[in-house]
Amino acid sequence: MDRRNLLKAALAAPAAGLLTAAPAIAAPAAFDVLIGDVDSGKIYLFDRNKPFTDANIKWSLNPVGSGHPMEHRFRNxxxxxQILLAVTGTxxxxxxxxxxxxxxxxxWSADIPNYPHCIERAQGSGVVVVAGRSKGAGGGTATGGSLHVFRPTDSHSSSLVSxxxxxxxxxxxxxxxxxxxxxxxxxxxxxxxxxxIVTTANSAKLVEDTARRITSFHHPHDLQPDYQRPGRLLVTDTNGVYSVDKSTMTPTTLHTRGLVKSYVHHSSGEQMWTGAVDGGNAFGTKYVHFNVSGVARARAGAxxxxxxxxTTAYL
Incomplete structure (x- = not known):
């Protein structure tokens, strides 16, 4: 990973490309934010209402394996x-x-033979799934990808096997x-x-629910819950941000800002997002944006x- 080249494209001002913001609220919601810094390879936890400086780091981790921290989420x-699920890669x-x-x-850790972008754990069964695109150049030129399934043999994460x-x-x-x-x-x-997820004492497999399959996106980047409206999912792709009604599988465009890499609704209604800019670094910028409060928090050099x-909540 050439960190100098990554830094060259960092965004200089937070206002560029902001999604349409809602009216500011008097008292911004209080919650902590977990970010992954592609430049340093580290994961940091901050109070969203304080500057993202070294003095305000609440928790941090340098995950095993060289590469970009592509996913990081807490689960119970x-x-x-409480555990942290993480994937890193190049x-x-x-x-x-x-x-x-x-x-x-x-x-627990496992090598993933492509470029992993996400990891998730199924509540109850403890099955862990890792999503990765193919090796090589990214974006729309990636030619393949796969889901990697791991099953536990007891109640501990250390027991996971392919x-x-x-x-x-x-x-x-x-x-x-x-x-x-x-x-x-x-x-x-x-x-x-x-x-x-179908499990037996010695196996676990994914069986697609084809009634819930839709094909209306353009290179999705992120998939998150809506903590204010648990009946829908939030999806970002190259062209925008969308909600999907889980009962009808109907997508609705929320924002047309492209290159949004992560987006989520807090239960308070706050919208938190990260994104890249045209001509900038493909992974993103140094900013985490909060639409409702109109704030952009920068992690210098990140x-x-x-x-x-x-949160450990799924929805």
Missing amino acids: TSGDG AGSGRASIYRRRDKKLL AGAPIPFFQAHGLLWDPRLERMWAAGGSVLTAYR IVYKARID
């Missing part, structure tokens, strides 16, 4: 307490890992477990679809690909 488990290789939050102990051959999924980028529907959502290429709310 019965065997290990155009040629990748790694999935799980850490115990309280002491940052590495509980559940079989990867499942082909073109340009796989986004994953989200849905405890209400008991489905694993996946997005990539033009597709958003859902999978049932390239922020995704920003996540500090």
Whole structure:
């Protein structure tokens, strides 16, 4: 990873390309934000209402494996307490890992033979899925991709083993477990679809729920819950930001700002997003934007690909 080249394209001003903001609220919602810095390779936790400076770091991690931190989300488990799911990688290789939050102990890791962009854990079964696009040049030129499935053999993350051959999924980028529907959502290429997870004592497999498959997107980047409206999903792609009604599988355009890399609704209604700019770094900028409060928090010297709310909730 050439960090000097990554820094050259960092955005200089937060106002460029902002989504249409809602009226500012008097008291911004209080929550913490987990970001991945593509330049340093580190993951940081900040209070969204304080500057993203070293003095305000609440938690940080330098994940195993060299490469870009492409995903980082907290989940709760019965065997290990709160864990961090993470994937890092480059155009040629990748790694999935799980850490115990309280002491940052590495509980499990696995090499991923393509460029992983997301990791998710199914509540209940403990099955872990990693989404990765093909090796080599990115964007619309990626020619393949796959979902990698791992199953636990006991209640601890350290027991995860491969559940079989990867499942082909073109340009796989986004994953989200849905405890209400008991489905694993996946997005990539033009597709958003859902999978049932079928397990036995010695196996786990994904079975597509084809009734929930739609093909209306253009290279999806992110797939997130709407914490204010749990009946819908939030999807970003090269051209915009969309909501998808899970009962009808109908997509609705929320924003037409392109190159949004992550987007989520907090339960307060706040909209948090990150994104790249034309002519800038392909991963993003140093900013995390908050639409309702009209704030953009910068991490000096960083390239922020995704920003996540500090929560173990799926929806």
